[in-house]
Amino acid sequence: MKLKEILVFGATGNIGRNLIRKLTKNNYKVVAVTRNIHQKGFKLKTQANPGYLDLVELESLDEKKIKDLFDGCSICVNLVGILYEKKKGQFNKIHSKFPNILSKIAKEKKIDQFIHVSALGVENALDSIYAKSKLDGEINVRKNFKNSLILKPSIVYGIDDNFTTNFMSLLSKLPFMPLYYNGETKFYPIHVSDLTEIIFQIISKEIKNEIIECVGPEEFTFKEILKKILKSIRKKRLLIPMPLPIAKITALFLGLLPKPLLTSDQLILLRYDNIPTKKYKTNFDLGLGANKKFEDEIEKYSYNWRSGGQYTRKNNQEIT
Numbered sequence: 001m002k003l004k005e006i007l008v009f010g011a012t013g014n015i016g017r018n019l020i021r022k023l024t025k026n027n028y029k030v031v032a033v034t035r036n037i038h039q040k041g042f043k044l045k046t047q048a049n050p051g052y053l054d055l056v057e058l059e060s061l062d063e064k065k066i067k068d069l070f071d072g073c074s075i076c077v078n079l080v081g082i083l084y085e086k087k088k089g090q091f092n093k094i095h096s097k098f099p100n101i102l103s104k105i106a107k108e109k110k111i112d113q114f115i116h117v118s119a120l121g122v123e124n125a126l127d128s129i130y131a132k133s134k135l136d137g138e139i140n141v142r143k144n145f146k147n148s149l150i151l152k153p154s155i156v157y158g159i160d161d162n163f164t165t166n167f168m169s170l171l172s173k174l175p176f177m178p179l180y181y182n183g184e185t186k187f188y189p190i191h192v193s194d195l196t197e198i199i200f201q202i203i204s205k206e207i208k209n210e211i212i213e214c215v216g217p218e219e220f221t222f223k224e225i226l227k228k229i230l231k232s233i234r235k236k237r238l239l240i241p242m243p244l245p246i247a248k249i250t251a252l253f254l255g256l257l258p259k260p261l262l263t264s265d266q267l268i269l270l271r272y273d274n275i276p277t278k279k280y281k282t283n284f285d286l287g288l289g290a291n292k293k294f295e296d297e298i299e300k301y302s303y304n305w306r307s308g309g310q311y312t313r314k315n316n317q318e319i320t
Contacts, residue, residue, distance in 0.1 A: 009058075013081075017047055021196075022199075023203075032055050085129075091129050100137070103144035104145075119131070149211075151212050152212065155189045156189075157190075177237055180247050187273075188219050
């Protein structure tokens with residue numbers, strides 16, 4: 001029996017690596033696309049058994065090369081996304097133009113499924129360049145590939161994320177943490193393994209023509225998330241509400257860093273709750289649960305930021 005081939009863009013990210021592991025373990029052949037095969041390829045080679053994973057380098061939006069990648073593949077998953085721009089126009093190029101190209105080629109090649117991962121709540125934050133580019137990408141995908149499936153996850157976390165681990169690092173070093181908008185912004189964080197299970201079930205059950213808001217089982221404010229992280233790393237820090245004018249000035253300076261801790265655009269995003277809009281179905285509505293509890297999961301790797309390190313781990317604690 002010929003293996004069903006899946007083309008994955010954004011394969012080296014946190015979601016991509018976990019998804020490749022899940023798919024190849026279940027006998028799917030994966031073609032993983034990365035911008036730098038020499039720098040990032042080694043991360044992927046360990047995710048699958050020989051014969052189940054092909055690595056391909058794509059340095060630019062070369063439509064001819066992208067078309068060639070679709071040959072032999074029946075499913076395409078687009079996970080490509082960035083949190084900040086290094087150059088002006090990158091949000092539009094990556095979140096809007098790239099999905100537009102992929103979905104047009106997917107239609108031309110008549111593939112079975114096109115799955116595009118966007119972000120939760122972007123419809124409400126149109127004064128954010130990030131959110132606007134994400135929404136434009138969704139519109140392009142729906143226009144070009146009628147049976148496309150769009151996933152809109154809340155914050156995705158896990159041992160290799162850029163969210164909980166960044167805050168663990170900051171909270172372990174700083175004497176206080178500023179709270180933007182009083183830390184009242186709401187989130188439904190979803191564990192990366194839950195999200196990859198949802199994608200796997202969508203592929204296995206051949207679910208099409210849906211927009212799904214992907215959320216975890218718990219709702220937290222930003223302040224509550226920070227408190228849970230502090231508890232997990234066993235630190236006490238002041239959480240101080242920051243006036244918006246000062247926050248805006250801070251974001252301007254932080255945005256100049258090579259890996260910005262906060263940008264002006266991200267500050268705008270924090271004004272909007274990251275929760276289901278009720279415009280679309282959630283993963284729970286479709287019987288695609290997400291069961292991982294935030295506090296339980298961060299406990300599995302937060303010991304790295306505690307004073308006693310690995311010796312503070314609970315007995316037989318597993319890392320997933």
